Amino acid sequence: MYLPYLLQLVSPALPVGAYSYSEGIETLVATGTIASANTLKSWLETELRCGAIRLETAATIRAYRAEGNTDAILYWNAWISASKETEELREQSWQMGSALRRLLGTIAPSLVPIFDELGDNCNYGIAFAIAASHWQIPLEVVAVGYLHSWLSNLVGAGVKLIPLGQTQGQQILIELYPIVEAMATELRSLDDGDLDCCAWGLSLASMNHETLYSRLFRS
Amino acid sequence: MPTTASISSWHGKLDLAYENRNGKTQLIRQYGRSPLKVQRSFYPEGDSICHNAIVHTAGGMVGGDRLSQTIRLSPGSRVLLTTTAAAKVYGTRGRSRLHPEGIESQQTINIDLAENTCLEWLPRENILFDGSLFQQQMRVNLAAGSTFLGWEIVRFGRTARGETFREGEYKSYLEVYRDNIPVWIDRSRIAADDPLLNSANGLHGQPVIASLVYIGEAISTELVSEIRALSDGNIGVTRLMSGLLCRDRGASTVASRTAFVAIWDRLRYHYMQRSACLPRAWAV
Numbered sequence: 001m002y003l004p005y006l007l008q009l010v011s012p013a014l015p016v017g018a019y020s021y022s023e024g025i026e027t028l029v030a031t032g033t034i035a036s037a038n039t040l041k042s043w044l045e046t047e048l049r050c051g052a053i054r055l056e057t058a059a060t061i062r063a064y065r066a067e068g069n070t071d072a073i074l075y076w077n078a079w080i081s082a083s084k085e086t087e088e089l090r091e092q093s094w095q096m097g098s099a100l101r102r103l104l105g106t107i108a109p110s111l112v113p114i115f116d117e118l119g120d121n122c123n124y125g126i127a128f129a130i131a132a133s134h135w136q137i138p139l140e141v142v143a144v145g146y147l148h149s150w151l152s153n154l155v156g157a158g159v160k161l162i163p164l165g166q167t168q169g170q171q172i173l174i175e176l177y178p179i180v181e182a183m184a185t186e187l188r189s190l191d192d193g194d195l196d197c198c199a200w201g202l203s204l205a206s207m208n209h210e211t212l213y214s215r216l217f218r219s
Numbered sequence: 220m221p222t223t224a225s226i227s228s229w230h231g232k233l234d235l236a237y238e239n240r241n242g243k244t245q246l247i248r249q250y251g252r253s254p255l256k257v258q259r260s261f262y263p264e265g266d267s268i269c270h271n272a273i274v275h276t277a278g279g280m281v282g283g284d285r286l287s288q289t290i291r292l293s294p295g296s297r298v299l300l301t302t303t304a305a306a307k308v309y310g311t312r313g314r315s316r317l318h319p320e321g322i323e324s325q326q327t328i329n330i331d332l333a334e335n336t337c338l339e340w341l342p343r344e345n346i347l348f349d350g351s352l353f354q355q356q357m358r359v360n361l362a363a364g365s366t367f368l369g370w371e372i373v374r375f376g377r378t379a380r381g382e383t384f385r386e387g388e389y390k391s392y393l394e395v396y397r398d399n400i401p402v403w404i405d406r407s408r409i410a411a412d413d414p415l416l417n418s419a420n421g422l423h424g425q426p427v428i429a430s431l432v433y434i435g436e437a438i439s440t441e442l443v444s445e446i447r448a449l450s451d452g453n454i455g456v457t458r459l460m461s462g463l464l465c466r467d468r469g470a471s472t473v474a475s476r477t478a479f480v481a482i483w484d485r486l487r488y489h490y491m492q493r494s495a496c497l498p499r500a501w502a503v
Contacts, residue, residue, distance in 0.1 A: 042421060046414055046420040047420055049413070050408075050413055050414075078401050079404060081401075081460065083405075085459040087459075090460070153497055195434070196390065196392065196408040197407070197408065198408060198415045200422060201420040201421055201423065201458075202413075202420065203417045204466055204468060207456060208455060210457065211447065211452065
């Protein structure tokens with residue numbers, strides 16, 4: 001039985017504070033780059049295909065496969081920290097990771113030793129991978145679940161910021177599912193040597209978020 | 220690699236090793252194989268910092284070219300490296316009947332920085348001709364107390380001639396490790412046939428991208444604000460775990476470099492208590 005665990009892990013009710021992060025979308029809405037359902041969808045589609053979420057998900061998959069190998073988990077955790085383009089994106093990953101780590105310490109106490117090894121700067125993807133592997137959730141749905149929770153959170157940020165109707169947000173999600181599925185498959189078979197992306201737009205939007213005059217979101 | 224490509228392609232190599240001898244940083248070993256070589260050392264700011272310029276004698280890279288560089292700094296040495304000219308990468312896709320897809324031009328750079336060293340890696344820009352395929356792998360290993368500052372400035376297409384980058388691919392990996400732990404991983408890939416050249420996620424229609432990275436000591440938020448003010452907020456600036464990252468996306472390599480020189484100058488006060496000393500090779 002893995003499905004209830006998966007649903008718990010990807011639920012927006014998981015208390016990790018995902019809703020407070022927009023990953024640059026707040027800046028892009030403020031500058032008018034994202035101003036409609038179409039521009040939001042196009043931004044998210046290109047991020048899925050070519051953006052930094054590829055690297056984060058690929059490293060999460062590697063941490064899942066490293067089950068029991070502490071050195072490998074620590075390496076991929078350091079790798080995610082080092083590949084975060086900006087301070088806000090890195091802090092986001094660490095804060096969400098810490099929240100999930102605290103939660104798992106209570107609801108899955110056998111994971112405490114590995115989280116102690118990881119220390120304070122535990123990335124969200126790594127905590128997610130450790131939980132998924134602990135509950136024996138199959139990798140193919142772990143990858144889809146991880147991308148889906150990332151996507152639905154950012155659609156939510158866009159709906160709030162642009163603003164869009166809730167139905168438009170749900171429509172964007174549905175339309176991007178084929179890409180979520182395709183990327184989850186591609187990232188599972190990607191070699192370590194081919195982990196790359198283009199994060200220029202995300203990086204600049206996130207850097208400029210640090211100095212945005214009025215902010216609802218923390219990234 | 221196909222033999223047809225290797226006949227006319229370069230396998231250039233450059234190995235440089237530096238040592239601090241009684242307070243003077245000296246290039247103690249050098250090996251160059253065409254088309255790479257290094258010009259003689261300059262000391263425009265005293266003995267402790269050795270300035271060198273790397274020359275690519277063939278003028279540019281064609282498909283199938285492979286260049287590899289190894290740079291080692293022994294404890295206490297400080298080096299500024301640049302290149303004498305922009306690195307041109309010529310078009311390869313659709314240029315040959317035997318290899319219509321084209322063949323990559325590859326550059327590998329391995330840098331080892333021992334304790335208490337500093338390397339400033341300030342090459343001229345890369346110009347990617349339409350149809351070029353460029354791959355660069357750069358790895359920097361840092362020991363305790365060492366500092367790395369480097370930049371990369373890239374132009375997609377010879378825009379002054381109205382050329383755009385309609386075909387080809389640019390792939391550049393920069394990986395910085397301290398004591399075998401990754402501290403900065405930047406793996407960029409931009410292909411002409413994905414939407415990135417024009418989309419906001421990528422270049423947003425601009426032909427030039429540039430990034431500057433400093434890895435050394437942690438940087439204060441006050442210094443970040445000062446550095447942002449240097450470019451009136453036009454350049455993205457953020458802190459890394461122990462350093463700083465700047466990204467630029469624009470129309471001109473000269474504008475990017477000018478802005479980066481100002482940032483480098485400010486950072487140099489922070490890590491070396493000196494102002495920037497422009498490499499002599501740029502004046503030519």
